[in-house]
Amino acid sequence: MKKPDFNEIILNSVTDGVFTVDSDWRITFFNQAAEKITGVYACEATARMCWDVFRANICESQCALKNTLITGKPVVNKAIFIVNADGKRVPVSISTGILKDENGRMIGGVETFRDLSVVEKLRQELEKNYTVGDMISKNHQMREIFKILPAIAASDCTVLITGPTGTGKELLARAVHNLSPRREKPFIAVNCAALPDTLLESELFGYEAGAFTDARKSKPGRFARAQGGTLFLDEIGDVSPGVQVKLLRVLQEKEYEPLGAIHPVRADVRLLAATNKNLAEAIEKDCFRADLYYRLNVINLNLPSLVERREDIPLLVEHFIDHNNALSEKTISGISGPALNSLMNHDFPGNIRELANAIEHAFVLCPGGLIEPKHLPSYLHSGGNDAVPCTLAGMEAQFIRDALVRNNWKRVAVAKELGIDKSTLWRKMKQYNIRAEISSP
Structure with missing residues (x-):
């Protein structure tokens, strides 16, 4: 009886697709998640060229795994599309690395990929x-x-x-x-x-x-x-x-x-x-x-100024990151909490155009991964904003406070403005410990 390969057991238990290739680009391993995402069985994928199985929009000219094997630099969370066995496009996020033997010699490459279909549906x-x-x-x-x-x-x-x-x-x-x-x-x-x-x-x-x-x-x-x-x-x-x-x-x-x-x-x-x-x-x-x-x-x-619609800043940042990713060869996965916090606390006299320029500036300095405060223009991270909450909950609490102040603490008017029920607003206020003299209900 064949002794179980615990490496295979582990790799088959993860939800991310994993496949490896040898130096001739032939698939040597294909885990169960890879089967599920691509619709191709491991027995059909093994020994085939990777581009015949993992049909991606970057295979012909911008293969991430090939770039990693040539440069030695891994790719992390690059968003691409593959075509599964049914001919449908599937959005995935890929990461690549080099496989080496016990002597440190390169013997192939490994690529992991995560199905982003649910994320893409939510984005749409x-x-x-x-x-x-x-x-x-x-x-x-x-x-x-x-x-x-x-x-x-x-x-x-x-x-x-x-x-x-x-x-x-x-x-x-x-x-x-x-x-x-x-x-x-x-x-x-x-x-x-x-x-x-x-x-x-x-x-x-x-x-x-x-x-x-x-x-x-x-x-x-x-x-x-x-x-x-x-x-x-x-x-x-x-x-x-x-x-x-x-x-x-x-x-x-x-x-x-x-x-x-x-x-x-x-x-x-x-x-x-x-x-x-x-x-x-x-x-x-x-x-x-x-x-x-x-x-x-x-x-x-x-049209209101950006300072009047701060809740749109995270949406706009994501939009500009996607836009710049499409124009450049970089893969920026997002923005860090402190960096987003710096943007959330800036008044943006140049409004959306200024925000777009700030993200473009960050793309020049950020090599990949997350945009950090150091990648933003200097005037955006020189004011000591670290004390302000940068979590989603913190931002939600701030939006509620701002809306209450705008409406003289009238909860009915605030609930209508935010598009939520009055009881939901009251529950949120208790959750975030928002207390003040309320002039009317």
């Missing part, structure tokens, strides 16, 4: 619940915007998007376009603050040949290029009075005249505009036309 549910277009949020103000966005997109009304710089105004404009009946037509964006008045006018409306010196041939403007689609005017508060008059005519008459043209051109364009300025104050100072403002402000969508 999260994206479905908290995502509209390229925007992600579970903040109550943002959720209200997400709720009404389909109805706004279905109409053809003008929308004015307001909010501080870096809050994602263009992303929201794109979401409106992509949900609208015009989504198959162009989305054209113009930064009005980036162009001088004379150039902005020709960029918007185009010009005819001979309209001015060097205008040897006609050039269509952004309105013409957006025909049938959507034109997004960013930083509309910086437009000169002369251009404001022409924009007003487009909104009123649905037509415009290119520079040097004799006849007006019909404009079948939906107009979306955005600004970080207070246009009501600009009207009082005679810097912006009131009639244009009312034409633009049919629907107003105001």
